[in-house]
Amino acid sequence: MAAAAAAKIAEVRETTRVERIGAHSHIRGLGLDESLEARHVSQGLVGQVTARRAVGIVLQMVRDGRIAGRAVLLAGQPGTGKTALATALAAALGLDTPFTSMAGSEIYSLEMSKTEALTQAIRKSIGVRIKEETEIIEGEVVEVQIERPATGVGTKVGKLILKTTDMETVYDLGGKMIDSILKEKVQSGDVITIDKATGKITRLGRSFARARDYDATGQQTRFVQCPEGELQKGKKWCTLVWYESRINIIEFIGDTGEIKTEVREQINGKVAEWREEGKAEIIPGVLFIDEVHMLDIECFSFLNRALENEMSPIVIMATNRGITKIRGTTYKSPHGIPLDLLDRTIIIPTQPYEEKELREILSIRCEEEDCQMSDNALTVLTRISKETSLRYGMQLIMTSSLIARKRKAHEVDVEDIKRAYQLFFDEGRSVQFLREYQQEFMFNELDDKDDLEMETN
Amino acid sequence: MVEEYNLDTNVVTRRAWRCNKQLKDEDKWDVEIGDPQPIYNKEENMMIRENSNQPFISRRITKTNLEWRIRNLPYSIETYSVMADRDSRCLIVRTTNKKYYKKLEIPDLDRLNLIPEQENVSFSHKFNTLIITYKKPKKLVEMEKTILEEIKQVQPKHQQDMNNCKPS
Numbered sequence: 049m050a051a052a053a054a055a056k057i058a059e060v061r062e063t064t065r066v067e068r069i070g071a072h073s074h075i076r077g078l079g080l081d082e083s084l085e086a087r088h089v090s091q092g093l094v095g096q097v098t099a100r101r102a103v104g105i106v107l108q109m110v111r112d113g114r115i116a117g118r119a120v121l122l123a124g125q126p127g128t129g130k131t132a133l134a135t136a137l138a139a140a141l142g143l144d145t146p147f148t149s150m151a152g153s154e155i156y157s158l159e160m161s162k163t164e165a166l167t168q169a170i171r172k173s174i175g176v177r178i179k180e181e182t183e184i185i186e187g188e189v190v191e192v193q194i195e196r197p198a199t200g201v202g203t204k205v206g207k208l209i210l211k212t213t214d215m216e217t218v219y220d221l222g223g224k225m226i227d228s229i230l231k232e233k234v235q236s237g238d239v240i241t242i243d244k245a246t247g248k249i250t251r252l253g254r255s256f257a258r259a260r261d262y263d264a265t266g267q268q269t270r271f272v273q274c275p276e277g278e279l280q281k282g283k284k285w286c287t288l289v290w291y292e293s294r295i296n297i298i299e300f301i302g303d304t305g306e307i308k309t310e311v312r313e314q315i316n317g318k319v320a321e322w323r324e325e326g327k328a329e330i331i332p333g334v335l336f337i338d339e340v341h342m343l344d345i346e347c348f349s350f351l352n353r354a355l356e357n358e359m360s361p362i363v364i365m366a367t368n369r370g371i372t373k374i375r376g377t378t379y380k381s382p383h384g385i386p387l388d389l390l391d392r393t394i395i396i397p398t399q400p401y402e403e404k405e406l407r408e409i410l411s412i413r414c415e416e417e418d419c420q421m422s423d424n425a426l427t428v429l430t431r432i433s434k435e436t437s438l439r440y441g442m443q444l445i446m447t448s449s450l451i452a453r454k455r456k457a458h459e460v461d462v463e464d465i466k467r468a469y470q471l472f473f474d475e476g477r478s479v480q481f482l483r484e485y486q487q488e489f490m491f492n493e494l495d496d497k498d499d500l501e502m503e504t505n
Numbered sequence: 506m507v508e509e510y511n512l513d514t515n516v517v518t519r520r521a522w523r524c525n526k527q528l529k530d531e532d533k534w535d536v537e538i539g540d541p542q543p544i545y546n547k548e549e550n551m552m553i554r555e556n557s558n559q560p561f562i563s564r565r566i567t568k569t570n571l572e573w574r575i576r577n578l579p580y581s582i583e584t585y586s587v588m589a590d591r592d593s594r595c596l597i598v599r600t601t602n603k604k605y606y607k608k609l610e611i612p613d614l615d616r617l618n619l620i621p622e623q624e625n626v627s628f629s630h631k632f633n634t635l636i637i638t639y640k641k642p643k644k645l646v647e648m649e650k651t652i653l654e655e656i657k658q659v660q661p662k663h664q665q666d667m668n669n670c671k672p673s
Contacts, residue, residue: 185553207556214599214606217559222551247552278606 071442072135074416079136080104092412093136095405096129102396103133107140110362113332117360119351121340121390123367123383124398127438130366133398134336137364146175146333146361152342163350168307170354173361175331176319183244184281185219187212188255188274189236194226210240212275222247239272244280333361340365341384344376348389355392365393406433406441413442419449421460428465436474444468509539512661515653517566537612538564560605566613573609573637580604582630587637589621596621596637609637617644 078100079090086093086100093100099122106120122130138147148169155165187210194206206221206229221229225247232249234240237258241250253270322328337343343351354360365385372384381387401409407430414421421429425448433441445460448468452460473481482489509519519539534542540563555561560577573596578585580600588597596609611621625640641649 208553211603212606214603216604218556219553220551220556221553225552242553244553278608 069416072132074412075132075136075139077136077140078104078107078133080140084108089408089412091136091139093129093132094408094412095401096133096398099124099129099133099396099398100136102394103137106362106364107137110141110145110332110334113330115362116332116358117355117362119355119363119365119389119393121365121367121383121385121393121395122398123395125400126368128398128400130368130398131338133396134338134364134366137334138336141334144175145331146173147336148173148333148361149336149338152337152339155343155347162344162347164307166347166350166354169335169337170360170363171312173333173335174359175333176322176328177331178322178328179326182246182282184241185210185244185279186241186252186275186281187217187239187279188257189234189238189240190216191236192229192234194221194230210279212277212279214277215279217279239274330359332359334364335361336364336366338366339368341367341369341372342375345374345386346376348374348386352389352392401438403430403434406430406438409438410441410445413445417445417449419445419460420458421445421449422462425460425462425465428462432465432469432474436476440474443472447472508656510653510656514568516568538566560607562607562609569641571611571613571639571641575605575607575635575637577633578605578630578635579633585628585630585635587626587628589623589626591620594620596626596639598635598637611639613645614642617648619644 075092077091077093079087079093080100081087084101084104086097086104088095088097103120106118109115109118122133124130134149138149141147150169155162155169157165190209190211192206192208194204196204203223204226206226208219208221208229210217210219225242228247228249232240232251234249234251237255239252239255241252242248253272255274256271257274259271319328319330323330351363355363367383367385369384371380371382373379374381374384374386379386382390385393407426410426410429410433411421414426429441429444429448432444444465448460448464451467452458452464455464457464506520506522508517510516511518517538520537521534521539521542522537524533524535536542541561558577560575562573562575565572565574575598580602584600584602586599586601588599590597590608593608594611594615596611598605598607598609600606614621619642621639622642625642626637627640628635628637630636
């Protein structure tokens with residue numbers, strides 16, 4: 049009874065656990081119907097209908113898994129939902145497809161070369177599903193004998209007698225196995241399976257032959273038939289591993305975090321062998337590179353080459369730049385991406401949101417951030433978002449809600465929004481402020497030159 | 506795959522397949538014919554294994570027969586029945602006292618896509634051992650002959666030569 053009560057408490061905790069709220073935690077999918085047509089407001093996404101439809105087609109492409117090495121570029125102004133679309137794609141793909149998300153600037157490290165970081169990201173986005181056959185012992189427990197040494201120290205000795213309807217075998221138990229048998233409270237009459245390699249014990253239920261024993265049985269006790277035939281059976285099941293998951297190959301990684309080419313080749317060879325034997329199948333995933341203009345010319349040419357490999361995933365890039373310098377060169381190119389790579393991509397543009405859509409997004413965010421807002425306040429907030437930016441508008445939700453709570457109101461009103469708007473500057477007003485009071489700030493004498501450019505190289 | 510032949514009788518005495526499941530795994534051998542590979546330092550990380558006085562099987566091939574020896578079977582000869590099962594292409598060993606049951610696969614016949622026939626099966630019981638013999642079908646004998654001719658072209662090595670070989 050006490051155990052049941054404890055379980056109940058654990059359950060309650062589970063439901064009331066508060067998740068941290070991120071910028072895109074309201075997104076649960078792409079919001080498409082069966083014919084890949086985008087619903088206007090669905091699964092946390094609003095508007096952007098053509099872009100969503102296009103991403104839906106990319107999704108289909110990934111699911112089919114036949115086409116390798118495509119690149120997709122999401123291009124659009126800041127705050128038009130590029131990252132949101134990628135997040136939605138990841139959510140729609142589900143957990144079974146590898147999805148790697150990285151920012152363009154993540155690859156710069158003193159310890160690892162840029163291309164190595166990219167290679168690792170690319171390979172992390174390829175999954176391998178391995179069908180493995182393991183030996184499983186399945187039978188009814190006739191007897192468990194576990195002897196402890198009289199002194200209390202030393203190894204325990206254990207024996208387990210299992211039977212099926214056709215045979216009976218005595219097994220010797222190792223120390224670990226004894227522990228797990230004691231933990232599982234295996235007793236005679238139980239029907240169990242034991243995974244021979246990992247030693248995992250699963251209780252299938254009680255044998256029907258013991259159904260007449262007047263034991264005190266719980267409600268959940270299942271009665272099953274005693275298995276037939278041999279005790280030891282080979283069974284197949286699937287495991288999904290990321291191609292270059294660090295857990296598998298951690299011992300091969302050198303001090304620099306770089307994976308040696310020989311190791312890669314070894315892995316490739318092994319996977320090819322498994323594929324030949326029909327034991328493994330490749331699941332291509334998605335690599336998402338945000339802020340792709342932060343990559344430099346070397347990375348772009350590397351990507352060009354990497355995309356041609358048949359083992360490459362579908363690469364989705366996002367950028368908010370227009371015609372700008374390619375990093376590492378003095379050449380200008382659209383989106384800061386060299387034309388040859390741009391030529392290999394399919395480009396999905398995202399449009400700025402309409403006022404109506406902004407309102408929808410803001411109300412979704414209000415719900416996500418647990419904040420009640422009156423209609424008027426929402427209108428004002430939409431207006432502000434339209435004038436400044438959507439991100440600024442979203443910032444005001446939480447701040448104004450805290451202001452509203454200070455005056456003990458449970459709904460955010462226009463007053464609170466106003467106050468938050470006065471307290472926190474948006475980018476436009478901040479610039480204006482700087483213009484006015486520039487003289488008072490430090491180092492302002494440097495600012496005379498107007499053509500001072502950001503150094504990115 | 507490795508095979509050992511007795512050069513006097515021209516019969517396979519040992520055939521084993523290497524199987525290692527993981528990358529960088531120790532070599533493991535799946536012994537098809539001959540005595541099973543002894544396992545050393547097994548006490549250390551043993552999970553569960555059959556008790557040493559439980560039945561175990563070793564296979565051998567003679568000139569005319571395929572043989573299975575199941576040791577540690579103390580019951581008398583009337584207890585056993587060996588059936589050739591056409592569906593699963595196995596020999597099924599049963600005991601009337603429900604103490605032992607085993608499906609014996611016949612890889613040699615599988616490779617030729619032959620189905621086991623009941624009339625080729627016979628068995629005897631001696632010294633706690635059940636010996637099952639299966640008479641080789643004609644097709645198998647012929648195939649073994651052609652394989653042997655192929656093998657005869659390989660230069661045999663003496664044990665001494667092998668000892669001089671220094672593995673890195």
